[in-house]
Amino acid sequence: MEKQLRKEAQRSASLKVKSGLAQMLKGGVIMDVVSPEHAVIAEDAGAVAVMALERVPADIRVQGGVARMSDPGLIREIMASVSIPVMAKCRIGHFVEAQILEAIGVDYVDESEVLTPADEDHHIHKHAFGVPFVCGCRNLGEALRRIGEGAAMIRTKGEAGTGDVVEAVRHARTVLGEIRSLQAKPHEELMAFAKSIGAPFELVLQVRELGRLPVVNFAAGGIATPADAALMMQLGVDGVFVGSGIFKSREPARRASAIVRATTQYRNPAILAELSANLGEPMSGISAAGLAENQKLAGRGW
C-alpha cells in the first residue's frame, strides 16, 4: 500500500528526485556494456552506472544499418547482474521505446543520437515520464531545449565510437564558454540571446543566476584514456561516460579501474601518471576530423 502510494506520487515526479540520481553519479564514470559479464567488470572497476547496449558505438559505426533500442531481455539480464544503476538508450523521438524502457525499470533513459533517430523534428516529451532522461548536446541552446523537454541530466555528444576526444572537448568548451559569456551579459540582452540560441527564456535566466546548467552535465563521446577523463573533468564537467573506450581496449578491467580513479584524482598529475602506466593498448580509434559529415552522429538532434 505504502509502495503503491509512493509510486503514484512519483508519477507527478519531482525533478528533485529525477535529477537527484544524476547528482549522486557526479565525479563518476558511466560505462557502456553489452553483456552481464561486461557489467560485472564495470561494477568491479568502480563504475557508478552502466549503459546497457547490444552494440557499442564503435561497432554500430562499422556494421551500419538501423540502430535501435536494445533487446529488453538483454537489458533485464544486465540489470540482474549488478547493484549499480542501469541506463539504456532509446532513439531520438521514439517515445514508445522510452515507455518500454520505463516499464522494464531501467534507472535512466538516454535519448541518444548514437541510435538512428525515429523523429527528425521532435524529441520525446520527457516530463511525461517517471524515469529520468539524459540527453546529448553540442551547445547551450541544445542543452536548454532538452532540459525544457524534461531531461534531468545532460551530456556532451562528442563523437561516439571514435576514441577521439576532440569533439567532446569542442562541445564542453562550447557549452561552458556560452555559460560564461551569458553571465557577462546585461539583462536587456537576455531575450535576444535566448532567441539566438533557441533556448527557453526562463532557463537562460536560471543558467545566468546559477553560473552552470541547472542539471548535472557529463562528458561523452571519444573518451578512451585516464588522461581524457581527467581533461574533461578539468574543463568543468561533472563526470564522464566511456563507451567503446573500455571494452575495445586490450585490458578492459585495468583500463576501466584506471579511468575511474583518474576521474576522482583529476587534478593530481602525479597520480594520473601512475594510473596511466602499463594499461595495455587503448582502442585504436578513428580521427573525428577524417569523418564525412554524414558519418558524424553528433549532428543528430534538433
Place this chain on the structure above:
Amino acid sequence: MEGTLKVGVLALQGAFIEHIHKLRELGVQCGEVRLPQDLQGIDGLIIPGGESTTIGKLMASFDLMEPIRRFADRNAVWGTCAGMILLAKRIEQGQPVLSLMNIAVERNAFGRQIDSFEESLPVAVLQGGEACPFPGVFIRAPRLLEVSSPAQVIARLADGTAVAAVEGKWLATAFHPELSRDLRFHQYFMEMVRS
C-alpha cells in the same frame, strides 16, 4: 562562532559539493578529502551520497580506510545514503566498508530509481522537533534493517521503516539532507562536531 571548526567532505565521488554548499551556508569552513593527508586539521567528516561500491573501492584504492577509522575514533562522522552504507557493520553484499556503526543496512531497499520518493519525516532530535517534519529525499535509498545498542534510531518513515540512526559521534541518514533547503540536519551534525 563556527570560525575555528573545519569539516571535511569525502570527495571521491558523489554529491559532495552539495554538502559543502550547506556547510558554507552555516558559515562552517570546509575542505575536500581525496587523500589521507586531507584529514589533517579537520574536526568532522561527511561521507556523501553517491555509489557506495564506487566510493568504497576508491577509499581502499587511495588508502583511506584505516585513516578514516582512526579519525572516527575521536571525531564526528556523518554518512548520507551511500555514506550510511559505508558506516554500517553489516551489509548483505561483500563490498569494502568502514564497519563503524552497529547497524545493518539493506542497499536499494525501496527498489530502483522509479521507486525513489520524497517523504516528510518527524525527527525529535532536530530543532522544532516532530512538529516540524524534515523533507526526506530518498534516491535508490538504503534502509536500516537492525539498529543495536548503543546505536539508536532517530527517524522513521510513516510505515515504521528506520531511516536514520545515531551512535556517539556518528550519524547515518538513508536520505539526502544536502538536496533539501532545510539546514537542520547539518546544524545537528555541527553540534556533534562541537561536543
